[in-house]
Amino acid sequence: MYLLDSLPNKLAADYPWVSSPLIVSAPMAKVAMPKLxxxxxxxxxxxxxxxxxxxxxxxDLLEEAEDLLQDGQADTPVESENGVPKFLPVGVGFITWSASLEKALPTFSRYFPAAVWLFAPPNGFQDLIPWTTKIREATASRTKIWVQVGSVSDAVKVVNTIDPDVIVVQGLDAGGHSLARGASIVSLVPEINDKLQQLRPYPQKRADVLAAGGISDSRGVVAAMALGAEGCVLGTRFLASPESMVAHGYQKAILDASDGGISTVRTTIYDKVRDIHGWPDGYDGRGLINRTYLDDLGGLSEVKNRELYREELNRGDAGYGPKGRLTTYAGTGVGLIREIMSAGDIVKSMREGARKILNEQRQPKL
Amino acid sequence: MYLLDSLPNKLAADYPWVSSPLIVSAPMAKVAMPKLxxxxxxxxxxxxxxxxxxxxxxxDLLEEAEDLLQDGQADTPVESENGVPKFLPVGVGFITWSASLEKALPTFSRYFPAAVWLFAPPNGFQDLIPWTTKIREATASRTKIWVQVGSVSDAVKVVNTIDPDVIVVQGLDAGGHSLARGASIVSLVPEINDKLQQLRPYPQKRADVLAAGGISDSRGVVAAMALGAEGCVLGTRFLASPESMVAHGYQKAILDASDGGISTVRTTIYDKVRDIHGWPDGYDGRGLINRTYLDDLGGLSEVKNRELYREELNRGDAGYGPKGRLTTYAGTGVGLIREIMSAGDIVKSMREGARKILNEQRQPKL
Incomplete structure (x- = not known):
């Protein structure tokens, strides 16, 4: 575990505005917009x-982010070199089996987002070679390459294929899409760390390892650090912030849910009713159990289930929750989320909570 | 997280020979015998x-344990009151849908094992009331009651039903039997801790929370402590000790395996081929993927699969591993286990490793 007081050197150099421990909000599709x-x-x-x-x-999204970053000058961490922004201190995430590199590329050389997060290549990690090469070229490597993985073998493959700057290790607790089968960060993070050390003995080791999946408060942050993560990624926790682009009904379902291992499930039915096709084999998504899932389990046809889903859209906020049908992706840590909090306060409370937990260990022995 | 230097008071009082942090070896059926x-x-x-x-x-088992404990007086932690052993400093675990309380009870009042670990009651936690009441009566509460759970709601039910001394919170990473659906300790342990605090605000809180599932080395121990666990339970790690009652082929399969989220699977087929019937609904077991599982996935009949399993028994050690058929229960932390180590050294290395990790945080800020 790195010293809580000081961020690992590479992270500190690449993201100079961040504080230790590093807290990251995940690029949740349709939800994580510039405001968040x-x-x-x-x-x-x-x-x-x-x-x-x-x-x-x-x-448009990056322009909006740039505008928002310039609001309130004192807080703005945009750095510049001779008047040219060195980079935009936010990242951008792509679902790579579906998104277009060619369309995205011009915006990279214009805005220089600090990082790009690549997920779910359709045919293996070699699909990420053009993404990595061209983004590094377009931004003179100002934009750092992050790749999300869910297994030890994938982590090794990614490092050997594209040498990313960061590997986001996503455990099975995570909400939304991930590998359908896997382990939690408890075993994944240390095993991946050990494997990467073998590939590139410290201090030549390149990729930083971040942990995602099930982390909802500062206890999870310290746990992830103890496991060897150099930062934490949270998704579900940020759903319960006003900056998230989710319906009130969605947020209410998050606050109401408890016992996430039981109240959520990994399934592909939530994609099917929303007509999202094309996820590579081996992926599914974790969401709160609702009537879409239960009807699927009960044998209802996909066609009929989709019809019911579409009707449910008319119910708005009332369509969420265990008796509703609107998809509510959430991780197993959902039961730890009990209030709406601003995204900034979430970040600060994670960090301060982590310091508090670790400072207790610094008390002298009685 | 409690101070690493000092065990929580209740644990220190109930198990006076243990050091901080508490490391427990799980009562793995057929494997965890007195020697371990x-x-x-x-x-x-x-x-x-x-x-x-x-x-x-x-x-016989407890007599053997007593004998082993008296070997090498200096190490023996048996306490006595007027020549009568106060308790045997080991625990005993029961799979309660199958084991007989009546048969077990006389041994409790004779040997006073320090703890009894109750798992998988057939019809709900009320089934544990006779176990708890009679064992407490028979031992004047010298034997502490531990119950294994895999969800927040089960933890609450157990506390309200039998007020156990310890709740072992088993995450989805665990090897062997557990709830088929659930979360890892990352979200389970903090949410259960919060719920128990609500039920019984500290310091009246009775049940200590221990974490199990995926923990294979000291990084996992510190993570569990950060999440709020007061001790850690390990199973798979101890399989790779000479004191475990497992075949060499089993141990080799453990050492050879990596990437446990991918190389293991939760299934009921390993029970079926071994003619173990009666696990309550909702349970299955995590083991290394082998031909039994793959053939089941491929549609082979249970009868034929059982036949092949029985033939495989004749192959002995060669029957283990990904190409074998002999059941090899293991958790997702299996990839972190790279050598056979004596059980005592495993315990000590966990503890020393945890201290090392946390002591690093005590360095003064540079």
Whole structure:
């Protein structure tokens, strides 16, 4: 575990505005928009904007982020070199089986987002070679390459294939999409760390390891650090912030849920009813159990289930929750989330809570 | 997180020979015999003997444990009051849908094992009321009541039903049997801790929370402590000790395996081929993927699969591993286990490793 007081050197150099321990908001498709990402970065974390399945509005999103970052000059961590922004202190996430690199590329050389998060290549990690090469070229490596993985073998493959700057290790507790089968960060993070040390003995080791999945408060942050993570990624926790682009009904379902291992499930039915096709084999998504899932379990046809889902859309906020049908992706840590909190306060409370937990260990022995 | 230097008061009082942080070896059926349990307790941990599915040989097992504990007086932590052993510093674990309380009870009032670990009641936690009441009566509460749970709601039910001394919170990473659906300790332990604090505000809180599932080395121990656990339970790690009652082929399969989220699977087929019937609904077991599982996935009939399993038994050690058929229960932390180590050294290395990790945080800020 690195010293809580000081961020690992590489992270400190690459993301100079962040505080230790590094707290990251995940690029949740359709949910993580500039407002959320900027609030997280302004609080000394690193916020990701979801380009998601498409790259259509990326230019608008980054322009919005730039505007928001310039609001309130004192807080703005945009760095500049001779008047040219060195980079935008937010990241952008792509679902790479669906998003278009070619469409996205021009925005990189214009905005220089601090990081790009690549997820779910359709045919293996060699699909990420053009993404990595061209983004590094377009930004003179100002934009750092992050790749999300869910297994030890994938982590090794990624390092050997594209040498990313950061590996986001996603455990099975995570909400939304990930590998359908896997382990939690409890065993994944230390095993991946050990493997990467073998590949590139410290201090030549390149990729930083971040942990995602099930972390909802500062206890999870310290746990992830103890396991060897150099930062933490949270998704579900940020859903319960005003900066998230989710319906009130969604947020209420998050606050109401408890016992996430039981109240959520990994399934592909939530994609199917929303007509999202094309996830590579081996992926599914974790969401709160609702009637869509229960009807699927009960044998209802996909066609009928989709019809019911579409009708449910008319119910708005009332369509969420265990008796509703609207998809509510959430991780197993959902039961630890009990209040709406601003994204900035979430970041700060994680960090302060982590310091408090570890400072207790610094008391002298009685 | 409690101070690493000092065990929480209740644990220190109930298990006076243990050192901080508390390391426990799980009562793995057929595997955790007196030799393992005693080695763990002698090293300042708490070792459990598996009475497992039956209670037939319990008297012999506890007699053997007593003998082993008296070997090498200096290490022996047996306490006595007026020449009568106060308790045997090991625990005993029961699979309660199968084991017989009536058969087990006389051995409790004779040997006073330090703890009894109750798992998987057939019809709900009210089934544990006779176990708890009669064992407490028979031992004047010298034997502490431990119950294993896998969800927040089960933890609450157990506390309200039988007020156990310890709740073992088993995350989804665990090897062997557990709830088929659930979360890892990352979200389970903090949420259960919060719920128990609500039920019984500290310091009246009775049940200590221990974490199990995926922990294979000291990084996992510190993570569990950060999450709020007051001790850690390990199973798979102890399989790779000479004191474990497992075949060399089993141990080799453990050492050879990596990437446990991918190389293991939760399934009921390993029970079926071994003619173990009666696990309550909602349970299955995590083991290394082998031909039994792959053939089941491929549609082979249970009858034929069982036949092949039985033939495989003749192959002995060669019947283990990914190309074999002999059941090899293991948790997702299996990839972190790279050498056979004595059970005592495992306990000590966990403890020393945890201290090392946390002491690094005590360095003054540079």
């Amino acid at each position: 990402a900027v609030a997280v970065s302004k609080a000394g974390g690193l916020g990701f904007i979801a380009a998601g399945y498409h790259s259509d509005h990326l230019e | 349990a005693v080695a763990v307790s002698k090293a300042g941990g708490l070792g459990f003997i598996a009475a497992g599915y039956h209670s037939d040989h319990l008297e």
